[in-house]
Amino acid sequence: MPIKKTRTVCTTCHARCGVFVYSDGDEIVKIEGDPDNPKSYGTICGAGMSQREIHNDTEGRLLYPMRRVGERGSGEWERITWDEALDTIASESRRIIDEYGPEAIVTGQGTGRTTNHWHCRLNSTLGLEGWSLVPTHVCLMPHILPNAISLGIFSPADGDLANSGTMVLWGQNPAMERGIMRRILDRQRDGGNLIVIDTRFQDMSKHADLAIQPRPGTDGALALGIIREVIANDWYDHEWIENWTYGFEDLRARVEEFTPERVAEICWIEPDQVRVAARMMGTQGPVGMMVGLGPGCMHTNAIQNGRAIACLQGLLGWIDVPGGVNVPVAFSVMLDDKITLWDSAKDPGRPDLFTFGGEKHPLYKSFGRSNDPNSVFKAMITGEPRPVKMFVAIADDPLLCYEDANLTYQAMTSPNLDLIVVKDFYLSPTAQLADIVLPTADWSERCTYDEELDGPFILAFDQAVPAPGECWDDWRFFLEWGKRMNPEQWPWANEKEMVLWRLKEFYGFDLTWEEFQAVPVRVVGMGEPGAEPVYKKYEKGLLRPDGQPGFPTVTGKIEFSSPAMAAFGYDPVPDYTEPAESPVSTSELAEEFPLIGSTGHRVYSFFHSAWTNVPAQRYFYPEPFAVVHPDDAARYGVTDGEWMTISSPRGKIISKALVSREAKEGCVFIPRPAWRDECRALGLPGYGWDKANGNVLVPSEPAEPGYGATAMRSFLCKIEPGRGDL
Ligand SMILES: Nc1nc2c(c(=O)[nH]1)N[C@H]1C(S)=C(S)[C@@H](COP(=O)(O)OP(=O)(O)OC[C@H]3O[C@@H](n4cnc5c(=O)[nH]c(N)nc54)[C@H](O)[C@@H]3O)O[C@H]1N2
Ligand SMILES: Nc1nc2c(c(=O)[nH]1)N[C@H]1C(S)=C(S)[C@@H](COP(=O)(O)OP(=O)(O)OC[C@H]3O[C@@H](n4cnc5c(=O)[nH]c(N)nc54)[C@H](O)[C@@H]3O)O[C@H]1N2
Ligand code: SF4
Ligand SMILES: [Mo]
Numbered sequence: 001m002p003i004k005k006t007r008t009v010c011t012t013c014h015a016r017c018g019v020f021v022y023s024d025g026d027e028i029v030k031i032e033g034d035p036d037n038p039k040s041y042g043t044i045c046g047a048g049m050s051q052r053e054i055h056n057d058t059e060g061r062l063l064y065p066m067r068r069v070g071e072r073g074s075g076e077w078e079r080i081t082w083d084e085a086l087d088t089i090a091s092e093s094r095r096i097i098d099e100y101g102p103e104a105i106v107t108g109q110g111t112g113r114t115t116n117h118w119h120c121r122l123n124s125t126l127g128l129e130g131w132s133l134v135p136t137h138v139c140l141m142p143h144i145l146p147n148a149i150s151l152g153i154f155s156p157a158d159g160d161l162a163n164s165g166t167m168v169l170w171g172q173n174p175a176m177e178r179g180i181m182r183r184i185l186d187r188q189r190d191g192g193n194l195i196v197i198d199t200r201f202q203d204m205s206k207h208a209d210l211a212i213q214p215r216p217g218t219d220g221a222l223a224l225g226i227i228r229e230v231i232a233n234d235w236y237d238h239e240w241i242e243n244w245t246y247g248f249e250d251l252r253a254r255v256e257e258f259t260p261e262r263v264a265e266i267c268w269i270e271p272d273q274v275r276v277a278a279r280m281m282g283t284q285g286p287v288g289m290m291v292g293l294g295p296g297c298m299h300t301n302a303i304q305n306g307r308a309i310a311c312l313q314g315l316l317g318w319i320d321v322p323g324g325v326n327v328p329v330a331f332s333v334m335l336d337d338k339i340t341l342w343d344s345a346k347d348p349g350r351p352d353l354f355t356f357g358g359e360k361h362p363l364y365k366s367f368g369r370s371n372d373p374n375s376v377f378k379a380m381i382t383g384e385p386r387p388v389k390m391f392v393a394i395a396d397d398p399l400l401c402y403e404d405a406n407l408t409y410q411a412m413t414s415p416n417l418d419l420i421v422v423k424d425f426y427l428s429p430t431a432q433l434a435d436i437v438l439p440t441a442d443w444s445e446r447c448t449y450d451e452e453l454d455g456p457f458i459l460a461f462d463q464a465v466p467a468p469g470e471c472w473d474d475w476r477f478f479l480e481w482g483k484r485m486n487p488e489q490w491p492w493a494n495e496k497e498m499v500l501w502r503l504k505e506f507y508g509f510d511l512t513w514e515e516f517q518a519v520p521v522r523v524v525g526m527g528e529p530g531a532e533p534v535y536k537k538y539e540k541g542l543l544r545p546d547g548q549p550g551f552p553t554v555t556g557k558i559e560f561s562s563p564a565m566a567a568f569g570y571d572p573v574p575d576y577t578e579p580a581e582s583p584v585s586t587s588e589l590a591e592e593f594p595l596i597g598s599t600g601h602r603v604y605s606f607f608h609s610a611w612t613n614v615p616a617q618r619y620f621y622p623e624p625f626a627v628v629h630p631d632d633a634a635r636y637g638v639t640d641g642e643w644m645t646i647s648s649p650r651g652k653i654i655s656k657a658l659v660s661r662e663a664k665e666g667c668v669f670i671p672r673p674a675w676r677d678e679c680r681a682l683g684l685p686g687y688g689w690d691k692a693n694g695n696v697l698v699p700s701e702p703a704e705p706g707y708g709a710t711a712m713r714s715f716l717c718k719i720e721p722g723r724g725d726l
Contacts, residue, residue, distance in 0.1 A: 001025050006464035007034060007520060010048040011114055011443045013176065013607050017044045021051075021444050021464035028052040028444060028465055036520055038457050047605055050616035051444050054425070055465055059680065060613060061425055062439040063469025072413065072420075073433050082470060082480070085421075085436050089392070090484035092419045093126060096389045102127035103354055104389040106376055109134055110396035110608065114450045117339040118478040118498075119394065124341035125485045130348055130355070130369035133376055135401055137364060137708045142297045145367050145707065146306030149564050151314055152543065152551035155328050159288020162186070163323035166193040166280045166287045170309060171219065171294015175203035176602050180290075193280050197222065198294060199713075200601060200627065200669050201662045210276055213664045214267035216598050217579035217714035219295030220305035223312045224576055225263030225274045226281060228255035230315060235282025240317040244538065244551070247561025250573045251311060258576070266576070268666070286323030287316050298600070298712035300580040302704050303363070307565070307574035314558035320536050327537060334450060338505060341489065354386075363568045363706035372708045373402050374700045377411035392421040394474055395440075397428040399689035400609035400674055403698035403710040406651055409689065423477060426613065429676065429689035438477065441467035448475045448495045458507060458522040568706045579714040580702040583666070586716065593648060593716035595632065599670045599694030600712055606673040609693075612686065613677035622684050624692035626655035627669040628719060633659040637721045645724045646670065648697035648717040654726045655692060657719075668717060670694035691726055 006021045010031075018037025022030040031049050035042035054061075065085040070076030096104050105126055109119050123132050140156065147157040161167045162183045174180040185207065188194050196208040197219065205211040214222050230236055231252055241248050260271035281287050289309075296306030318324025337344050349358075349366030356379050357372025358365035364372055377398075380388045391412075402408050412420070412433045422431035423438040431437045443449075445467035449459075467473075475495040482490035492498045496513055503509040503516065507524050534542065541547045550556035554563045566572040578585040582596065605617035612618055626646060628638060638644045640659035645652050646668060655670065663669055674693040678686035690696060697717055703710045 003029065004464070006462050008443065008461040008464055009449050009459060010044060010051065011449065012047050012051065012611075014112070015040065015176070017048060018042075018459060019044055019048065023465045026466055026468075028055050031444075034520075037459065038521055045604070046620075047607065047611065047617055050611070050614050051442065053614050053616050054442055054611075055444055055468070057681075058468045060427075060677075061468065061471075062427060062431075062437055063471065064439060065470065066437050068435050072435070075432065077437070080436075082472065085438060086480050086484060088436065089419075089421055089481055092390060093481075093485060096418070097127060100387055100389055103356075104387055105132075106371070106380075106388050106391050107132040108391065108393040108396045108398060110401055111135070111139060112450075113395045113474070114448060115394070115474045115478065117334050117336075117450065118475055120335065120340040120342065121489070122478045122482050125482050125489050129342065129346075129353060132370060133373060133396075133398075134368075134370050135373065136368045136370060137361075137373060137703075138298045138403075138710060138712055139293070140297065141368055142302040142704070142707055142709045143291055143293075143306050145363070146296065146303060146310045148367075149553070149562050150307055150310035150559050151319065151325070152553040152558070153325065153327055155326070156291065157310070157313065157325045158290050159318075160286075160323050160326050161192075161288040161290065164192055164286050164288035165284040165323060166195060168195045168197065168281070168287065168289040169204050169208075170197045170289055170291045171199075171296075172290045172292025173198070173202050173204060173602060174290060176604070193284055195277055195280060197277075199598060199664050199667060202601070210273070210280065212269055212273045212277065214269055215664070216596050216667060217299035217301060217305070217582065217711075218267040218576070220301060220308040220574065221258060221263050221266040221576040222269075222274065222277075223305070223308035224255045224258040224574065225260060226278045227251065227308070227312050227315055228258050229260065229275060229278030230282040230312075231255065233278070233282060235278070236315055237317050241315075244317075244557055245314055246553075246555045246557040246559050247573065251315070251560035254573045254575065268664070281312075281316060285316065286318040286321060287313075288318070288323055288325070289313065293600070294713065297709060299709065299714045300702055300704050300711050301577045302709040303707050304570070304574055304577060307562070308576070311560050311574050314560065319558070320538060322535065327543065336506070339502070356385075357708065361703070361706060361708035364708045368707070374404075374407070374703070374708070374710075377402070377407055377700075380411040380414045380417060381407075383416055387416060389417060390419045390421075391417055392423075393430055394423045394477065397424070397430045397609055397676075399429045400676060400693055400695065402700075403695055403712060404650055404700035405689055405693055405695040407700055408695075423474065425471075425610070426677065428609075439469060439471040441471040441473045445471060446473040446475075446495070448473055448499060456524050458503070458509075458524055460517050460520050462517055570706060579711060581699065581711055581715045583716070589649070589716055593718045594666075595717050595719060596667045597646070597648060597670065597694070597697055597715045597717035598667055598713040599698060600672040601669055603671050603673065608672060609674050609676045612673055612675045613679050615679055615681040618679040618682055618684060621673070622682065624655045624673075624675040624687055625658045625671070627658045627660055627663040629661065629663040629665040629667070630659050631665055632663075632668075632719070633657060636719050638719050639721065642721065643723045645720045645722060645726065646697065646717055647720070648699075648715055650699060651690075651696040652724065652726065653690075653692050653694065653696050654687075654723045668719060670697075
């Protein structure tokens with residue numbers, strides 16, 4: 001049979017590189033980068049190439065829908081048809097909605113794969129508003145929120161680093177996304193400064209002109225200290241402050257106490273590091289930043305830390321200029337009401353809309369548009385404040401995703417749940433507890449992709465190989481479940497029709513599938529060839545709904561003092577508060593648990609807890625490891641390469657010690673994967689949800705007050721040699 005070559009997109013991680021898949025019949029024989037892809041220019045990585053193993057070697061993969069026959073978790077299943085599975089899911093949904101209301105159904109997804117919009121539409125079909133259950137309390141949104149509130153920018157506010165005088169990577173590691181990394185290193189070679197602020201000495205730190213390793217969760221203090229230096233040295237534009245910002249005097253008063261010495265004491269760094277950072281940012285602009293999960297997402301002070309960094313960006317003033325903060329004009333179509341069936345004019349924070357934990361974390365209800373995860377799990381266990389009867393997880397393994405995994409386990413095994421459905425590639429730990437499991441097609445096996453994420457480009461993508469067994473794409477699952485609930489809202493015959501509908505509805509392309517495939521890259525919108533980017537849109541009235549100059553904030557200016565923050569009970573001016581659990585705030589607890597635990601930094605293989613069973617990925621990181629500083633290792637009797645037990649007041653896990661100065665002294669870094677699954681090809685065991693999963697150690701409470709972010713990267717723990725009884 002001739003070798004078939006299919007152009008498509010790898011969605012194993014968010015970089016989403018363009019690829020060619022070469023196949024011989026049902027088998028993938030080769031995968032290579034697509035040099036014409038305007039974002040990845042032909043680069044791909046080993047995780048993407050391991051798709052060949054994932055597709056060709058289906059051992060352990062879920063291939064058919066299955067129903068539990070024994071006790072929950074007993075591992076006894078019978079094969080059923082998709083129709084049986086979908087009919088059960090639909091009839092149970094109807095029964096539960098009638099008896100308890102739609103809120104008794106919780107649908108969960110993890111990070112964005114390619115179905116955010118259809119997932120939200122399905123929720124609307126069920127009568128739910130918003131996302132239902134997602135980890136946005138700790139992922140990206142706690143970082144976007146301060147930008148939205150302070151700068152009026154509803155995005156991560158990534159800098160235009162390719163043109164910056166000073167590039168700042170603040171708790172983000174773009175070494176995982178090759179295209180961006182190349183631009184950063186090119187810019188540095190052309191004279192740009194690179195500042196890396198990361199508790200761990202990470203992949204990009206070694207390239208940095210200035211690397212700062214603050215104590216976890218103290219980035220807010222560092223930002224306030226830099227602000228103080230910038231103001232004290234008059235490294236800011238007075239006219240900018242006068243014309244476009246609000247609350248400058250309050251900010252000036254607030255930062256007065258954050259001297260380099262005080263900041264150094266809080267952050268466990270050197271005073272001069274604050275001074276040098278401020279000088280670079282204040283005098284060698286434009287300043288472009290990329291802020292990641294490090295500073296402002298996984299701490300109980302996340303929102304105020306993010307506010308301090310956003311205000312620093314506002315003070316420096318490089319907003320919507322080349323080399324500064326990018327200001328996108330429009331949201332992507334991903335969550336357009338036409339797809340989600342939301343009414344965006346309605347405030348999700350309104351009192352008559354019930355969400356779990358909405359009163360506890362009102363900012364999350366308003367901005368996160370979903371239930372507070374911990375309140376959902378507690379409701380599953382207790383039935384309070386109202387019952388949860390059905391849980392459907394699509395591309396989410398809650399036991400590996402959420403803080404306090406023991407609490408999640410109690411929820412997933414609660415007898416109050418009448419039906420648990422999990423759609424995954426493998427029998428994940430959560431799937432093992434389900435009543436129905438549904439098999440899933442991966443990217444080479446499906447013809448769908450959320451193309452707008454690549455705006456201004458629409459890329460051709462197609463199914464390369466047939467999905468094994470009865471693996472279905474998630475789009476098809478949403479379509480078929482939706483059709484059974486409300487066919488008018490799901491009028492398409494199949495996924496291809498859904499793709500073509502979106503191309504027509506949002507971009508005006510009325511195409512057949514073949515016509516769509518014929519053009520590899522279509523450029524749309526602002527990216528029109530030759531179109532100049534529009535800068536300083538705030539001067540031109542292009543940012544506010546009323547068409548007036550300014551920013552889309554309450555005051556129309558960049559807000560150092562924020563009325564919106566005040567309305568949610570916060571100090572309107574950014575302030576630094578200690579992480580809820582730390583050697584400073586809980587010094588008694590620190591006597592028993594002296595180290596700061598930080599979970600989840602990304603490594604080159606794996607995506608969250610997936611793929612530890614895939615030899616081409618597991619090969620690089622065969623065993624669970626955590627990084628500790630040599631002095632801590634010596635202090636607590638831990639040896640490089642040997643097992644250690646890490647415990648916190650919540651529980652304990654095991655890891656091999658990686659003794660390295662990469663770790664800041666006093667901190668333990670437990671990477672994300674958790675080594676969940678066995679890798680038979682390499683003869684390596686799996687560690688399930690409870691043996692090497694950092695989330696066993698993370699507290700669910702106290703959380704960030706308004707938003708509910710939890711302390712995944714700042715909690716107390718201790719290390720001891722050996723595996724103990726694990
Ligand atoms: N302690 C700690 N916890 C964290 C983090 C951390 O840094 N530290 N990071 C957090 C962040 S930022 C996020 S976004 C979440 C992510 O959390 P999740 O996205 O829930 O990730 P996983 O826990 O790996 O569960 C995802 C499951 O979906 C399956 N899967 C993958 N792709 C698909 C697909 O296309 N379709 C279907 N049906 N299944 C698929 C995988 O096999 C896996 O079992 O984790 C959060 N949890
Ligand atoms: N390979 C791979 N890539 C992924 C993912 C994956 O699971 N695997 N997940 C994807 C997802 S959903 C997300 S949200 C992104 C996240 O993307 P990033 O935010 O870039 O990734 P992380 O490695 O989680 O965190 C960034 C850095 O924060 C540092 N850090 C931890 N605590 C602190 C702190 O208190 N202050 C500071 N300044 N730094 C700190 C860590 O050492 C780490 O190097 O990655 C995406 N890309
Ligand atoms: S897994 Fe690798 S090839 Fe795939 S999108 Fe991510 S970086 Fe690109
Ligand atoms: Mo994430």
